[in-house]
Amino acid sequence: MTFEKLALIGIGLIGSSIARAVRQHGLARTIAISTRSQATLDEAKALGLGDIYERDPARAVEGADLVILCTPVGAYEAVTRAIAAALMPGAIVSDVGSVKEHVVKVMKPLLPANVHFIPGHPIAGTEHSGPSAGFPELFINRWCVLTPEAGTDPEAIDKLVGFWRALGSNVEVMDPAHHDMVLAITSHIPHLIAYNIVGTVADLETSTKSEVIKFSASGFRDFTRIAASDPVMWRDVFLTNRDAVLEMLGRFNEDLSSLQRAVRNGDGPALEALFTRTRAIRRSIINAGQETAAADFGRPHGT
Amino acid sequence: MTFEKLALIGIGLIGSSIARAVRQHGLARTIAISTRSQATLDEAKALGLGDIYERDPARAVEGADLVILCTPVGAYEAVTRAIAAALMPGAIVSDVGSVKEHVVKVMKPLLPANVHFIPGHPIAGTEHSGPSAGFPELFINRWCVLTPEAGTDPEAIDKLVGFWRALGSNVEVMDPAHHDMVLAITSHIPHLIAYNIVGTVADLETSTKSEVIKFSASGFRDFTRIAASDPVMWRDVFLTNRDAVLEMLGRFNEDLSSLQRAVRNGDGPALEALFTRTRAIRRSIINAGQETAAADFGRPHGT
Ligand SMILES: NC(=O)c1ccc[n+]([C@@H]2O[C@H](COP(=O)([O-])OP(=O)(O)OC[C@H]3O[C@@H](n4cnc5c(N)ncnc54)[C@H](OP(=O)(O)O)[C@@H]3O)[C@@H](O)[C@H]2O)c1
Ligand SMILES: NC(=O)c1ccc[n+]([C@@H]2O[C@H](COP(=O)([O-])OP(=O)(O)OC[C@H]3O[C@@H](n4cnc5c(N)ncnc54)[C@H](OP(=O)(O)O)[C@@H]3O)[C@@H](O)[C@H]2O)c1
Known part of the structure; x- marks a missing residue:
């Protein structure tokens, strides 16, 4: 070939x-x-x-x-x-x-x-x-x-x-439409959310922001890596996969509202149930061979 | 000592x-x-x-x-x-x-x-x-x-x-209250959001779900790692840091609404502006020495 x-x-x-x-x-x-x-x-x-x-x-x-x-x-x-x-x-x-x-x-x-x-x-x-x-x-x-x-x-x-x-x-x-729906949830929504939370931090007062940077290793840092991707490429993704992104974002938002309600109400059993359920997905990913010791196959080449 | x-x-x-x-x-x-x-x-x-x-x-x-x-x-x-x-x-x-x-x-x-x-x-x-x-x-x-x-x-x-x-x-x-506010945004909200998106996927129809797992390497996978953390520990975090979490989640949600609006309206300049602004935070984290080649300092010890 x-x-x-x-x-x-x-x-x-x-x-x-x-x-x-x-x-x-x-x-x-x-x-x-x-x-x-x-x-x-x-x-x-x-x-x-x-x-x-x-x-x-x-x-x-x-x-x-x-x-x-x-x-x-x-x-x-x-x-x-x-x-x-x-x-x-x-x-x-x-x-x-x-x-x-x-x-x-x-x-x-x-x-x-x-x-x-x-x-x-x-x-x-x-x-x-x-x-x-x-x-x-x-x-x-x-x-x-x-x-x-x-x-x-x-x-x-x-x-x-x-x-x-x-x-x-x-x-x-x-099929192209199916591709776009699957990628909306595996890639586009994670990027949108990562950009969003990093944007929220960018708007914090300067003193808090510098502490967020200092203590970023506790989870936030991984989001900033995703949110460091090329702005033009991602602009185009969201301009051209709008319907699938909005559909999946709608589901994400509904789920976040009920999670927020569980936090507000101090509903321990609901929180624990969700946090337990998500582990099964992780196991499937490891079993599917989609996880490696490195965060990203491309990562060793970056900073 | x-x-x-x-x-x-x-x-x-x-x-x-x-x-x-x-x-x-x-x-x-x-x-x-x-x-x-x-x-x-x-x-x-x-x-x-x-x-x-x-x-x-x-x-x-x-x-x-x-x-x-x-x-x-x-x-x-x-x-x-x-x-x-x-x-x-x-x-x-x-x-x-x-x-x-x-x-x-x-x-x-x-x-x-x-x-x-x-x-x-x-x-x-x-x-x-x-x-x-x-x-x-x-x-x-x-x-x-x-x-x-x-x-x-x-x-x-x-x-x-x-x-x-x-x-x-x-x-x-x-100060303990200050700690809780900084950690709400660097750690608790990222975990909450990761749990949430993995939960959204867990609710998808079986055929889509299996494809999400298959193509998880495009961003979603990193969220599942965060969402694999101990359910009881995280339940307790959200039960005991409720106010700071709800405060930061409120800001996150406001920002997500306007980002969602930008996607819906096909507002390219707004999307590109946000995606560009977030890069500065990433640079600060690298400069602060909070990033390494590995995704997590603890990672080589895990799967
Ligand atoms: N990055 C990823 O993780 C990834 C993964 C899978 C697929 N993709 C897809 O791969 C494609 C390229 O991504 P990339 O990461 O390789 O991008 P990149 O590193 O930013 O390179 C983009 C290339 O496209 C050129 N270009 C940019 N705007 C242009 C325009 N308006 N007209 C003509 N040429 C233009 C650039 O040329 P100049 O420098 O000369 O301006 C450069 O050669 C995108 O469609 C993206 O969706 C990306
Ligand atoms: N994991 C992290 O990333 C991390 C980072 C920083 C701080 N922390 C904090 O560190 C603490 C422990 O976390 P970890 O990750 O080490 O947890 P872990 O690996 O799940 O271990 C928890 C330990 O606490 C015991 N325990 C659980 N529930 C208990 C109860 N109701 N009464 C008495 N003992 C109980 C367990 O005992 P048995 O096994 O005998 O039941 C086990 O020895 C938490 O407060 C967490 O907030 C965790």
């Missing part, structure tokens, strides 16, 4: 991790890299991430049999418009965006009929961003979800599945 | 970590251990955590110049009643409970005037519990907050400060 030419549009944490892993495993003869700013392009070049460097995404995708969008989702429409006419017939066009229904809605109508459009989402990341944050092991043992429409060429799907497997991922094919 | 006899009442994660560290550094000539159940007492004995093992806490504190309560806070009243008459005049009586104002309210009236009552809270822990979960390094480089009343014998305070420093901690003396 070696590709002739891979074009990566966007070369931050995810794009640069793909570039490094593709190079390491020899999955493409040529890697073309395109990004919006000259500064980031120069950084990618200095890191030796590709073979061809282009500001213009249309030139990067010329002759590419695999094109992967690796920008924030909010940039997809403009990028797709820019590359559509330059795409090679038969090319596989994919992405790594954290939401999927919106991506299909935006990209599908702009793409020529003679390419294979297979949206994707590697469920792997860290709180760091930019080309130097990437590393080739990022995708090892992590899930990658693909959400092709019914009727997509099975051979093209197989090729992309093989690509992600070669990067070390476990691949799952899923 | 070696003690003649240290009595630990309760020998779970925190008590057993103190026992191990005290032994390692030779901080007490004799370690007496008392716990509610014969099973836990036998486990402590098998682990060789002390020199004297007693079901009856009154016998454990006899002749002890340092007594530390290491049970959930809800047990303090009964324990204090049981030991009060057996305490040696001049003994230092302390604890490790995660709330402090309530502890003063409950213990102070029951203690004889001739002991030095100095409440404490080592801000160190893991999600595991029981005598075998402890390890002697738990307190190294972590804060320990002491909340003695005005007028407490300075020599006794110095002795206890020296004890915690010898365990590797940085010691801070603070």
Whole structure:
């Protein structure tokens, strides 16, 4: 499943991790890299991430049999418009965006009929961003979800599945709406809540705030790590997965109201019952092999 | 600052970590251990955590110049009643409970005037519990907050400060109400929210739930670790720090409502502004040395 030419549009944490892993495993003869700013392009070049460097995404995708969008989702429409006419017939066009229904809605109508459009989402990341944050092991043992429409060429799907497997991922094919609902609760709501509580702290009077920072190791610190993720990427996630996020946030809020009531009423049995019930979920995660000794597979590479 | 006899009442994660560290550094000539159940007492004995093992806490504190309560806070009243008459005049009586104002309210009236009552809270822990979960390094480089009343014998305070420093901690003396407010936001609210979101997931239909577990590595997993903490300990925290928790939860909820509104209205600039502002807090925590490569200092010892 070696590709002739891979074009990566966007070369931050995810794009640069793909570039490094593709190079390491020899999955493409040529890697073309395109990004919006000259500064980031120069950084990618200095890191030796590709073979061809282009500001213009249309030139990067010329002759590419695999094109992967690796920008924030909010940039997809403009990028797709820019590359559509330059795409090679038969090319596989994919992405790594954290939401999927919106991506299909935006990209599908702009793409020529003679390419294979297979949206994707590697469920792997860290709180760091930019080309130097990437590393080739990022995708090892992590899930990658693909959400092709019914009727997509099975051979093209197989090729992309093989690509992600070669990067070390476990691949799952899923409906985009279902993906968005599952990710709303596993990823988007946890990020929203982490951003929120860190925001609450940011509004405290200065003296309390400095003590919160001092004693942050008691739980709060883990939330700040989640809330250190890229603001633009997460803005786009919440702008484009609004319905699933609001649905899950509604459930979260209902549950929080009743928990708040239990605290107010000093209802010990209700508190203990909830705190006991949640342990079963933790055990399932450990049994599913989704927990390791490290907080995050990507973590050793960060601070 | 070696003690003649240290009595630990309760020998779970925190008590057993103190026992191990005290032994390692030779901080007490004799370690007496008392716990509610014969099973836990036998486990402590098998682990060789002390020199004297007693079901009856009154016998454990006899002749002890340092007594530390290491049970959930809800047990303090009964324990204090049981030991009060057996305490040696001049003994230092302390604890490790995660709330402090309530502890003063409950213990102070029951203690004889001739002991030095100095409440404490080592801000160190893991999600595991029981005598075998402890390890002697738990307190190294972590804060320990002491909340003695005005007028407490300075020599006794110095002795206890020296004890915690010898365990590797940085010691801070603070007003109990202030402690409870700071910990409400750094520790109690993060735990409440983690329990809540894991509870929301526990209520999902079975098929979605199993996918949430499968893809938990995207953020949710970190919440389940926090929500795996001991139910009884946390029940007692929320029963005894109600006012500070409700105050901070009120602020959190207000902020979440406006964040929810921003998502509903598709207000990109508001989302990006908040997500950017929270990064400064993260930087302060890293600068304050409260972050390490590991998610939790205690983590390598767990699963
Ligand atoms: N980070 C994660 O944990 C994670 C995990 C899974 C999936 N994802 C998805 O992966 C994608 C990229 O995330 P990342 O973390 O790699 O981001 P990143 O490190 O911030 O890199 C973003 C890249 O996109 C480019 N870009 C940004 N805005 C653009 C615009 N308006 N037009 C054209 N290019 C633009 C940037 O170019 P310049 O620097 O040249 O401006 C940069 O090359 C996102 O869609 C995200 O949802 C992220
Ligand atoms: N875990 C943390 O992260 C952490 C951090 C800082 C402070 N703390 C504080 O440390 C204290 C102990 O926490 P831990 O994590 O060490 O708990 P743990 O591992 O669950 O151990 C609790 C100990 O208290 C005993 N106990 C429980 N209920 C009792 C009762 N009703 N009467 C008498 N003894 C009872 C248990 O005895 P049996 O097993 O014999 O029943 C056991 O010896 C709590 O006050 C907590 O707030 C905990």
